Amino acid sequence: MDEYKVIEQKSPVFYEKYERKGELQHQTHYCPGCGHGVVHKLIAEAIADMGLQDRSIFVSPVGCSVFAYYYFDTGNVQAAHGRASAVATALKRANPESLVISYQGDGDLAAIGTAEIIHAANRGEKISVFFVNNAIYGMTGGQMAPTTLVGQESTTSPWGRRPSNEGYPLHVSELLSTLEAPVYVERVSLHDNKNIMKARKAVRKALELQRDGAGFTFVEVLSPCPTIWKMTPQESRKWIEEKMLAVFPLGVYRDRKLAPLNDAVPQVTVNQLLALEGIREEAHVESASTEPHPDLHVNIAGFGGQGVLLLGQILAEMGMRAGREVSWLPSYGPEMRSGSAHCYVCLAKERVGSPLVEHPDVLIAMNEISLHKFAKQVGPHGTVLYNSAKLPAGFPPQQCMIYCIPASEIADKLGTTKATNMVMLGALLELTHTLPKESAFALLKAKVRNQKLLTVDCQAIDEGMECLRKQRDTALTDAHKHEDQLAHSR
Numbered sequence: 001m002d003e004y005k006v007i008e009q010k011s012p013v014f015y016e017k018y019e020r021k022g023e024l025q026h027q028t029h030y031c032p033g034c035g036h037g038v039v040h041k042l043i044a045e046a047i048a049d050m051g052l053q054d055r056s057i058f059v060s061p062v063g064c065s066v067f068a069y070y071y072f073d074t075g076n077v078q079a080a081h082g083r084a085s086a087v088a089t090a091l092k093r094a095n096p097e098s099l100v101i102s103y104q105g106d107g108d109l110a111a112i113g114t115a116e117i118i119h120a121a122n123r124g125e126k127i128s129v130f131f132v133n134n135a136i137y138g139m140t141g142g143q144m145a146p147t148t149l150v151g152q153e154s155t156t157s158p159w160g161r162r163p164s165n166e167g168y169p170l171h172v173s174e175l176l177s178t179l180e181a182p183v184y185v186e187r188v189s190l191h192d193n194k195n196i197m198k199a200r201k202a203v204r205k206a207l208e209l210q211r212d213g214a215g216f217t218f219v220e221v222l223s224p225c226p227t228i229w230k231m232t233p234q235e236s237r238k239w240i241e242e243k244m245l246a247v248f249p250l251g252v253y254r255d256r257k258l259a260p261l262n263d264a265v266p267q268v269t270v271n272q273l274l275a276l277e278g279i280r281e282e283a284h285v286e287s288a289s290t291e292p293h294p295d296l297h298v299n300i301a302g303f304g305g306q307g308v309l310l311l312g313q314i315l316a317e318m319g320m321r322a323g324r325e326v327s328w329l330p331s332y333g334p335e336m337r338s339g340s341a342h343c344y345v346c347l348a349k350e351r352v353g354s355p356l357v358e359h360p361d362v363l364i365a366m367n368e369i370s371l372h373k374f375a376k377q378v379g380p381h382g383t384v385l386y387n388s389a390k391l392p393a394g395f396p397p398q399q400c401m402i403y404c405i406p407a408s409e410i411a412d413k414l415g416t417t418k419a420t421n422m423v424m425l426g427a428l429l430e431l432t433h434t435l436p437k438e439s440a441f442a443l444l445k446a447k448v449r450n451q452k453l454l455t456v457d458c459q460a461i462d463e464g465m466e467c468l469r470k471q472r473d474t475a476l477t478d479a480h481k482h483e484d485q486l487a488h489s490r
């Protein structure tokens with residue numbers, strides 16, 4: 001029975017079965033002799049040896065390795081073409097304790113994703129990027145890549161790459177090592193076993209540096225693509241050795257080990273900032289008093305000049321002061337005045353996953369166009385606050401509750417139309433009871449220098465609250481009357 005001993009087996013970082021294929025679920029989709037499988041193996045083994053599988057997030061690109069998420073039993077995100085290092089940036093910043101891997105081909109990273117990689121490297125993002133350079137676009141059938149060699153034929157350079165027309169191959173490792181922030185940049189190759197072992201070391205080193213909190217790490221891997229190169233696996237390894245090494249010299253281009261970037265200005269968290277401004281205590285009290293309404297998604301829409309975006313900012317800042325997670329996402333046209341504008345505000349207990357608000361709990365429609373445009377997005381339990389004394393003629397019935405708040409009129413009576421948005425803020429506060437009006441007053445006090453305007457703003461909030469309260473009471477009374485009538489008629 002004990003005729004042989006298993007000394008090599010699939011890394012536990014790979015799924016046991018690769019679900020993509022109906023049959024042959026032990027195989028990847030890569031062509032025989034492809035370098036992607038080798039690089040996958042090196043990364044998987046390094047993660048397993050470091051014991052960081054549960055903290056690893058693998059970002060797969062567009063290209064032949066798009067399906068890496070079928071293989072790596074880690075966190076997985078598949079990024080749009082060229083955006084893997086930007087997506088990795090977000091993942092790492094949001095989850096600093098995780099090990100974030102951006103895996104990209106040369107078409108992905110060095111063509112469509114040039115901007116993303118340069119800026120991620122230049123910012124010193126604490127991610128590890130594995131750049132698989134096979135001198136061609138593999139997945140799409142062999143178009144010229146920025147790394148295609150001079151004279152190399154491709155479907156888009158059938159005469160061979162000519163510098164006069166297509167320029168020269170891009171040397172990404174060299175390029176990135178001109179930047180100040182990267183801590184580790186190395187180019188390795190898969191053309192023979194000795195070099196695969198060097199690649200193994202480089203992969204480990206990049207991941208270990210990231211684990212230890214260093215900055216941007218980058219490993220370029222010269223990798224065979226036998227299918228597109230129309231060679232056998234053996235020939236393609238030879239081709240790397242004979243052709244690619246001369247153009248892409250191997251070696252360490254940057255090795256700064258642990259060299260944290262020291263900012264003259266220390267970084268502070270939002271909470272520290274609030275504490276510095278002396279409003280953290282207040283935030284504590286507010287959050288305790290607002291427990292029953294944890295999440296609120298609002299769309300505030302109107303035209304430029306109505307204070308639409310400012311209202312959203314104030315709401316978001318009130319939420320922030322109350323210890324909520326918040327987001328504010330503005331959208332506006334090129335016109336500073338009178339173009340359409342809207343913003344989404346989320347106030348949440350947990351981190352906000354997406355700042356988009358497709359189905360708002362509350363729509364604040366500052367004008368008729370916005371009402372027509374957005375009211376249908378409000379669900380049956382949502383509410384519309386419409387800036388007018390009544391709905392436009394012929395406006396179809398909606399599944400949600402609509403309150404007509406003549407905010408502009410109220411603001412005019414107070415002395416300035418500018419306070420329209422504050423009337424709406426008051427109505428919103430009264431409607432949702434999510435945040436106390438005192439928080440709005442405190443915030444305005446800190447922001448509005450003109451005392452007269454400050455007084456009007458505060459009055460506007462009170463009037464907005466009062467207006468909503470009255471309408472709600474009327475609506476309730478009407479509902480009770482209706483119920484009574486029904487009861488009598490039975």
Ligand SMILES: Cc1ncc(C[n+]2csc(CCOP(=O)(O)OP(=O)(O)O)c2C)c(N)n1
Nearest residue numbers: 062063064081105106107108136137138139
């Ligand atoms: C926005 C966009 N543009 C173009 C494509 C088509 N496309 C898919 S993969 C690819 C190139 C992949 O080449 P590379 O990054 O070198 O990876 P390989 O396939 O060689 O591993 C392109 C252009 C796409 N999917 N999305």
Ligand code: SF4
Nearest residue numbers: 030031034064138225
């Ligand atoms: S086309 Fe090239 S890069 Fe793509 S899987 Fe096949 S060998 Fe690998």
